[in-house]
Amino acid sequence: MTIKEIHLITFSPTHTSRQIGEAIARGVESVPVKIWDITLPDATAPDTMPTNALVIITLPVYGGHIAPIAVERLKDLKGNGTPAAVAVVYGNRAYEKALTELDAWISGAGFKVVAGGTFIGEHSYSSEQHPIAAGRPNEEDLAYAEEFGRKIRTKIEVAADIDHLYSVNTARILRPRQPFLPLLKFLRRVIKLRKSGTPLPRTPLVDEQLCTHCGLCVRNCPTEAIVKGDECNTLVERCIRCCACVKGCPAKARTYDTPFAVLLADNFKRQKENRIIL
Numbered sequence: 001m002t003i004k005e006i007h008l009i010t011f012s013p014t015h016t017s018r019q020i021g022e023a024i025a026r027g028v029e030s031v032p033v034k035i036w037d038i039t040l041p042d043a044t045a046p047d048t049m050p051t052n053a054l055v056i057i058t059l060p061v062y063g064g065h066i067a068p069i070a071v072e073r074l075k076d077l078k079g080n081g082t083p084a085a086v087a088v089v090y091g092n093r094a095y096e097k098a099l100t101e102l103d104a105w106i107s108g109a110g111f112k113v114v115a116g117g118t119f120i121g122e123h124s125y126s127s128e129q130h131p132i133a134a135g136r137p138n139e140e141d142l143a144y145a146e147e148f149g150r151k152i153r154t155k156i157e158v159a160a161d162i163d164h165l166y167s168v169n170t171a172r173i174l175r176p177r178q179p180f181l182p183l184l185k186f187l188r189r190v191i192k193l194r195k196s197g198t199p200l201p202r203t204p205l206v207d208e209q210l211c212t213h214c215g216l217c218v219r220n221c222p223t224e225a226i227v228k229g230d231e232c233n234t235l236v237e238r239c240i241r242c243c244a245c246v247k248g249c250p251a252k253a254r255t256y257d258t259p260f261a262v263l264l265a266d267n268f269k270r271q272k273e274n275r276i277i278l
């Protein structure tokens with residue numbers, strides 16, 4: 001069978017999910033791609049997708065789940081038996097239930113999930129002092145995502161029609177290798193941190209001496225948590241701690257110093273593998 005349109009749907013405050021999605025779409029290659037990037041609050045969200053389209057969805061993992069705000073923004077997304085390739089991007093710790101949740105939701109919305117993937121992206125909390133999967137996706141990751149796209153294209157091409165294009169059980173995807181000792185150390189330190197009652201920062205902090213009031217963080221924030229003219233503050237009730245403002249600040253005025261970053265950097269040094277299932 002042939003597909004007539006490709007729609008890439010992504011939510012990606014620090015751009016890793018979008019990079020993976022674009023690489024997958026490059027691999028599929030056959031027809032032009034319409035990108036629905038729903039990161040910013042004023043973005044147009046997609047609704048009903050036609051049967052002859054391929055929908056690629058790439059979302060980041062937050063706390064072992066797909067980012068809740070993305071699910072909210074995609075509440076009107078519906079398929080009409082439309083083939084979908086779904087992928088989650090996570091910061092080298094774990095994606096837990098995120099992929100199966102995404103599959104269940106998208107299947108329930110009328111799509112046929114024909115491919116799934118789990119990819120590594122630099123952790124939102126990664127910094128020069130505490131690097132966590134820094135620089136990922138790298139060239140190799142993007143080549144792997146493109147190859148995934150080519151495999152999706154082949155799967156679609158060899159199917160006689162939509163009834164012969166089979167869905168995939170994403171729960172059967174191979175989990176990445178996780179050495180036991182660092183995981184145990186991480187869990188112990190998390191418990192210790194929680195018991196200590198150390199308050200966790202609820203928003204990034206701003207160095208007023210460094211801020212040039214360029215306004216970039218106001219434009220990059222997915223939740224309007226930073227107000228124009230008041231860039232040195234953050235509305236705590238709106239902030240989702242996505243770190244778009246931190247990574248996008250040209251003056252390095254914004255930082256998010258959570259003690260979790262140290263634990264993640266110390267215990268998840270070994271880089272995990274991307275995985276796919278078709």
Ligand SMILES: Cc1cc2nc3c(=O)[nH]c(=O)nc-3n(C[C@H](O)[C@H](O)[C@H](O)COP(=O)(O)O)c2cc1C
Pocket residue numbers: 011012013014015016017018059060061062063064065089090091092093094095120121122123124125240241242243
């Ligand atoms: C609030 C929050 C929670 C996160 N939870 C996890 C997690 O449970 N496991 C993990 O490996 N990475 C986690 N991450 C890291 C992101 O999944 C990762 O950095 C991803 O590449 C970000 O996607 P983006 O670049 O598209 O924004 C979390 C990041 C944030 C901001």
Ligand code: SF4
Pocket residue numbers: 206210211212213214215216217218231248249250251252253254
């Ligand atoms: S992006 Fe950085 S320098 Fe620009 S206004 Fe925001 S905090 Fe200030």
Ligand code: SF4
Pocket residue numbers: 013203204220221222223224225226234238239240241242243244245246
């Ligand atoms: S203020 Fe909060 S929600 Fe807005 S970009 Fe920064 S970390 Fe993300």
